[in-house]
Amino acid sequence: MLNAIYIIWLRELKKFIRDRSRLISSIAQPLIWLLLIGTGFGATFGKVGDLQYIQFMFPGILVMTLLFSSMFSAISIIWDREFGFLKEMLVAPIRRTSIAIGKAIGGASRSTIQGIIILVFSPLIGINITIQKFFLIVPLMFFIAFTISGIGIIIAARMESFEGFNLIVNFVIMPMFLLSGAIFPISNLPQWLSMIVSINPLSYGVDIMRWVMTGISERNPALDLMVLSLVCVLTTTISVYLFSKGK
Amino acid sequence: MSIIEIKNLTKKFGDKLAVDDISFEVKEGEIFGFLGPNGAGKTTTISILCTLLQPTNGIAKIAGYDVTKERDDVRNSIGIVFQDPSLDGDLTGEENLRFHGMAYKIPKQIREDRIKYLLDMVDLFDKKDERTKNYSGGMKRRLEIARGLLHHPKVLFLDEPTIGLDPQTRNRIWEHIIELQEKNGITIFLTTHYMEEAENCNRIAIIDHGKIIALDTPENLKKNLKGDLITLKTSDNQKANELIKTCFSINPYIKDDSIFIYAENGENFIPKLFRALRTFEITSVSVRKPTLNDVFIKLTGRAIREETMDGVGRMRERTRGR
Structure with missing residues (x-):
């Protein structure tokens, strides 16, 4: 089981290191957001509570990096299926559970590496990352x-081709990002929007990340952690189940 | 000794019977050809044998292991080359093999030795550090064969191993296949559309509408057609056909614009035939030994080669096989 998870993980990382253009664009994208939206909105918003707008936004952009990278990485199962490599994995004497978990750990590893690269820019924004903080942020x-x-594997487990890929970007990834509290505070939203935000698991990730980085949060960080843990157990279980039962 | 045993194997997709109660055995060390028109149940059968699909009914055993109950043992006993490429294009040839070796838990030193040996065998050692997306179709197929052999399987499944390849590459792949059988005694189970290739098999099973309709050596299958095949074109095939039936009490058939007649001693039979058909204008006649393709037409009513042109049918079978 561990051996299988390890090789699936190793493959993900190898492909990650090899795919320069994706690596560069996945780092450039959050930086562009920071520079353009951060400066633009910052000029209008000024401050959010005690934070400069760009400081408020930075943890959100960090989580955005994780969101895009993890989603794309999990959805690469569709590519594996389309290009046949999934079959090679499915006929090998390894459990489908290991394939799903290996994929998730692989995707999480790639995302974390990208996050660390973004984290390097934090001093420029005026956020001080101490060593202690760093070792809290990385596991988070x-x-x-x-x-x-x-979540990505749950989506990919049942998708036969990448025709639905744009649908996922437009109707899953973008709403998850925009309604996560990454680019605007979620405290003073109208009720209906506030409801949607509270069922978005990413909003808890953004909140706790902001708390760890700046000490400021909009919710109780303990609640954030509880919700995230629950979602994590749930999505892992469902994704493993769906992937094992899938064709 | 039988390495593959199939008993009353049945697979239904909804109401549709894809594999209909088939039973046969494959002997250890033979090259076994599995032929049939598209949608006949070839890919479904292979998928069941490779543990990718669950049968609705029946038993299949490979090297003594049950394909539904002892999956991992079966998976360790078989190597597979799928009809469609299944390499990771972002990894090099060597890395693709290494991934496979790790997945099958081959000890590191043995794994690396075998990778070297196999890359050399399929003439890809020079290309081992190149990503497989840059490989040609033939190189990909050769690498997949090497990969299928890496864990020393008892049975190698080849689903259309030479489809879409040029004749030289096809010949080379066949050299590998025959060498494997002769040197290593490995059992090879293959499907093919090329009848010349089917001649290389020790035994052939022909499947149509989910049932095995013939199983024998290529020689015996051809012998069953009795004698020579005479192909005749006349001014009125329908009427000529009826006349031949009544005169000689044999059963010819019309396909395209010709009448096909099986007769012993064809050379002697033609003059008799001409005498009987003297009221017809005969535009062409030929006589030859029957080929496997003739066997196939006789049994299924279709030429196997027509299928290769039918892209839609191929797509359909691929979708079904999933």
């Missing part, structure tokens, strides 16, 4: 990314 990133990977 991995945890959030692993949870998102589970």
Whole structure:
């Protein structure tokens, strides 16, 4: 079981390191958001509570990096299916459970590495990351990314081709990001929007990440952690189940 | 000794019977050809044998292991080359093999030795550090054969191993296949559309509408057609056909614009035939030994080669096989 998870993970990382263009774009994208939206909105919003707007936004952008990277990584199962490699994995004497978990850990690892690269820019924004904080942020990133990977595998487990891929980007990934509290505070939203935000698991990830990085949060961080843990257990279980039962 | 045993195997997709109560055995060390028109149940059968699909009914055993109950033992006993490529294009040839070796838990030193040996055998050692997305179709197929052999399987499944490849590459792949059988005694179970290739098999099973309709050596299958095949074109095939039936009490058939007649000593039979058909204008006649393709047409009513043109049918079978 561990051997199988390890080789699936190893493959993900190898492909990650090899795919330069994706690596660069996945790092450039959050930086562009920070630079353009951060500066633009910052000029209008000024401050959010005690934080400069760009400081408020930074943890959100970090989580956005995890969201995109983990989702794409999990959805690469569709690519594996389309290009046949999934069959090679399915006829090998390894459990489908190991394939799903290996994929999720692999996706979470890639995302965490990208997150660490983004984290390097934090001093420029005026967020001081101490060593202690760093060793809190890294596992937190991995945890959030692993949870998102589970969601991605649930989606990919039943998709036969990548025709539905744009649908996922537009109707799952973008709403999850926009309604996560990453780019605007969630405290003073109208009721209906506030409801949607509270069922978005990513909003808890953004909140706790902001708390760890800046000490400011909009919810109780203990609640964030509880909700995230629950979602993580749920998505992992469902994704493993669906992937094992799938064709 | 039988390495593959299939008893009353049945697979239904909804109401549709894809494999209908088939039973046969494959002997250890033979090259076994599995032929049939598209949608006949070939890919479904292979998928069941490879543990990718659960049968609705019946038993299949490979090397003594049950394909539904002892999956991991079966998986360790078989190597598979799928009809469609199944390599990771972002990994190099060597890495694709290494992934496979790790998945099958081959000890590191043995794994690396075998990778070297197999890459050399399929003439890809020079290309081992190149990503497989840059490989040609033939190189990919050769690498997949090497990969299928890496864990020393008892049975190698080849689903259309040479489809879409040029004749030289096809010949080379066949050299590998025959060498494997002769040197290592490995059992090979293959499907093919090319009748010339089916001639290389020790035994052939022909499947149609989910049932095995013939199983024998290529020689015996051809012998069953009795004698020579005479192909005749006349001014009125229908009427000529009726006349031949009544005169000689044999059963010819019309396909396309020709009448096909099986007769012993064809050379002697033609003059008799001409005498009987003197009221017809005969535009062409030929006589030859029957080929496997003739066997196939006789049994299924279709030429196997027509199928290769039918892209839609191929897609359909692929979808079903999933």
